Amino acid sequence: MGMKTAIKSTVGVLATESLAACLQKAEKYEKPVANNTDPEDLHQMRVQLRRLRTAMQVFAPSLVLPKGAREAQVAQVARKLGKQRDLDVIGITLQTQFAPDLPDGERAMLDKVRRRLAKRQQKAHRRVKKELQSKRYKTLKSALYKWTAAPDCKATARLSIDAVLPDLMLPLVSQLWLHPGWLLGTKVTRGTFKPDTRLSVESVDALMSDRSSTLHSLRKQVKRVRYQLKFVSEHYGDRLTADLERFADLQDVLGALQDSLVLEDFLAEWRSDWAAQLPTLKSLLLDSRHRAWQQWQAHQAYYLTTKNRHALRQILLVPGAAAPKAKAKATSTKSTKAATAAPAQRSAQASKTRQSRSKNTTSRQSSPSPQSSQPDNNGAASNDN
Structure with missing residues (x-):
């Protein structure tokens, strides 16, 4: 069924605009990515392809996408960039x-690592460039x-x-909460899961x-939810x-x-004794990980x-620019004033909290679960005391 309506508040219009925006933004980075002048270009193109995939997933119940322009095709392109x-x-x-x-000695050793890395990057870029020139990618764009x-x-x-909106959004959020x-790394106290802050450095490693892979999977789910929240914000x-x-x-x-x-795996591929050759780097890497x-x-x-x-x-x-106001019967003037003041106080407090978080937000840095050491507790240390 073709959708002729231009009513901006429909599911179809939001879905269409979301898909079109992601595709246009991704396409904007094609030439810079092919030229390989700035790693940020590839990163931004990949972000837009991931957002495109998320939109396709969430709006799937309402869309009939062409065979050559579905989530699977987008995923194939994104993997090459990844x-x-x-x-x-x-x-x-x-x-x-x-x-x-x-120190100077380790920096000289690191130069060897970076030369090896440069060769791998060149090979990966050739594959990316080939993908952007492929029939599959061109079909994906034209069909979409x-x-x-x-x-x-x-x-x-x-x-x-x-x-x-609640029906579209809540399934994705439910998947996140149930991840x-x-x-991982929790303890159970009186039936409540809490992070185990007493884990040793060795235990964390x-x-x-x-x-x-479990945390990596969680990160991908966080991204999906965040992208979709931005679509509907x-x-x-x-x-x-x-x-x-x-x-x-x-x-x-x-x-x-x-x-x-990922960095540690790359170094291990280079030399099995990399930690002995680069002890300062090993220490810095572990310190960064533990922070x-x-x-x-x-x-x-x-x-x-x-x-x-x-x-x-x-x-x-409850979609809407403002939270719904609670309805209550006032039995006296005092209770009426209290019922009226409460939502305003909560709103003011929420505003202060957002402002405080905004000031303290750090700048941004640059997707089958393996068996746990304690499989009966999902990696959590049981502690009911």
Whole structure:
């Protein structure tokens, strides 16, 4: 069924505009990525492709996308870009974060690592360039542009976006809350999961080594939720701002943990005794990882708290620029004033909290779960005392 309506508040219009915007922004980076002059270009193109995939997933119940322009095709292109991006991040991290603090001997040794890395980057870039010139990518673009010009949608695309936003958003958020990554490195006290802040450095390293894919999977789910929240944020006023900021910070922290493991794997491929050859780098890498782990635990504690999860659910349940006002019968003048003042006080406090978080937000850094050492507790240390 073709969708002719131009009503901006429908599911179909929001979906079409979201897909078109992501595709246009991704295409803008094609030439810079092909020229390979700035790693940021490839990163931004990859971000837009991931956002495109998320939009396709969320709006899938209402869309009939052409065969050559579906999520699977977008994922194939994004994977090619992802391999080069991983190598770019290794190079940036070595150059900016670690090299300045290395002694001369280790810096000379690091030059050998970087030469090996440069060869891998060149090979990965050739594959990216080939992908951008491929029939698959050209078909993806042309088919999707043709679709956005005359969208083929199901009947549900005509529904008011405000009426179905909770149904679109809550499944994605539910997947996030139920992700096993939240329980990594936790302890159980009186039936409540909390981060185990007494884990030794060795225990953290072992946990990261054994369950890194779990945290990486959690990070990808955080990104999906954040991207989709941004797609629909205009329908909630500023009520999603605090969670969007927090999810962005969490994504950066989990990214730092993942980047440290990817770097360590690359060094191990270079030389099995790399830690002995580069002891200062090894120490700096572990220190950086453990700082990121502590930051992760702060986010983990926040989102393991039931009221914080419930708060986001409640916002998503009721679209609108402002939170709905509570209705209550006033039995006296005093109770009437109290009932009227309470929402305003909560709103003022929320505003102060957002402003405080905004001032303290750090700048941004640059997707089958393995068995746990304690499989009966999802990687958590049981402690009921």
